[in-house]
Amino acid sequence: MASFSELIERVKNNIVETDPDTVRELQVSNPTTRIIDVRERDEFVEGHIEGAEFIPRGLLDLKIENTIPDKDQPIVLYCAGGTRSALAAKTLSELGYNDVKSMAGGFTAWKRSGHPVHIPKTLNQEQLNRYSRHLLIPEVGEKGQSKLLDAKVLMLGAGGLGSPAAMYLAAAGVGKIGIIDSDVVDRSNLQRQILHTDDRVGEPKVDSAEKTINALNPDVEVVKYQQWLTSDNVLDIFEDWDVVVDGGDNFATRYLINDACVHLGIPNVHGSVFRFEGQVTSFIAGDGPCYRCLYPEPPPPELAPSCQEAGVLGVLPGIIGLLQAIEVIKIVADIGEPLNGRLLTFDGLKSEFRQLRLRRDPACEVCAEDATFNGFIDYEVFCSVG
Ligand SMILES: [Zn+2]
Structure with a gap:
């Protein structure tokens, strides 16, 4: 022997x-x-x-x-x-x-x-338990979960899209969530903005969002920006983040987010909703079009519906916001195929998804190879859909 x-x-x-x-x-x-x-x-x-x-x-x-x-x-x-x-x-x-x-x-x-x-971020016993259903998926596993815990995701707005996206991203274990929102909670928000509650009407939305997120998952650090996003503060704020989720409701912000994300090379997960319809795509700088490739300039204010006029079925932003959350998770964990170059639309009345190909504009003023950065433009603030 x-x-x-x-x-x-x-x-x-x-x-x-x-x-x-x-x-x-x-x-x-x-x-x-x-x-x-x-x-x-x-x-x-x-x-x-x-x-x-x-x-x-x-x-x-x-x-x-x-x-x-x-x-x-x-x-x-x-x-x-x-x-x-x-x-x-x-x-x-x-x-x-x-x-x-x-x-x-x-x-x-x-x-x-x-x-x-x-040296990986180690999951403690509580985290192994909390994220056990992620750990069971080979594509996510402990490696993917660690990436989520290390991720810094900035939400533009704690509104109809930002609410469901932020809640599920918090539940999924995104370690740091930033929220930019200058508003206070209004009762008319509650039909869709599920981060907020009736007893918080009148409170800043960023505070209400933080309470809900921390009650759901104490792993998440919430960074609050109770302010408007402007050409003056956009770079300072965006610099620290890995992914931006555009849940804004106006064109001025949408263009500002786009231009800053292209400039800094940060993926921008875009969503918008109107009545029964919504759409989602991911703009990944250098890998697909940006928002300006599709719409070089905002429409004139008189053609855009006002915030009050733009009604929406409360459930609809839930669907679109969660599609945005899935996009973020794929981008952060580096799995699957994000929607760069593809626009996914959803018609709630027909319960129908459609997909459109989006092309990069080689002459885009912002993302073309030879584009030069000329600073940010402050458009007049007016509402888009949502
Ligand atoms: Zn472009």
Whole structure:
């Protein structure tokens, strides 16, 4: 009977070993190489190789064929010191994987060589529980949830669109939510602006929004801007945020948001509603059109409906706002296909979704390759739909 060290010795003679420097070179020269961390979860969350995937050795044979169906895929396995990954490499070669290497010295040697290490935001017990339904989705998982917790999402307006979007983004665990809204809660808002409650009529909307969000999820930090967005403050405010959700109800703000997002390279998730109809799209600077590619200038004020005239079925902004929330989650977690270059419209009376292709205008004054930034324009404030 062989001792454990004899067994390891024999295994190591029958697998291919590599070293941290070679793995690092491979990572840069051949980014399709899959690097798999076979340690236990508590070891992985304390730090791992940047870009590594986590499959603990105990689950490797169960999970590998779903994770990597191609048996010719180059794979590097590592553990803490190189023993578990050697055993794991033997398992994978028995399963028919042809290009498997075990990193000698493991993560300890990797760190000692000074190669990049990723220390993930660790989810505490309460978060593992709160977000368990996200953690069960492979596309989100702990990695996606950490991205959400790290994300900073700015809502333009705590109104009809901003309310459902902010509530679900807060519930989803977006770590930081900014809200720009200069208004106070009015009873006529409550038919759709579900962040607010009847007993908060007269309170600033940003305060009411903060109360609702924090009651729902204490993980979320709310940053309040009880002010109008103007050409003077837009850059200062936008600079700190990853994604902007345009739930505004007027053209002046819509153009300002567009121009600032293009200028700063921030994705802008746009929604609007009118009576029974709504639409949503994502403007991602450099990857699809911007709002001005579609409408270079706002319409004259007399052609736009006033805020009071523009009625809306209360449920409708709920649907459109939640589509905006899904867009934000895809953009933040880097999954799926955001609606850049596509406009999704919804007709509530017919219960019908339609999709229109949107094209970038190569001569767009704001987002064209050769466009020069000439500052922001303050249009006269008048309402659009919503
Ligand atoms: Zn454009």
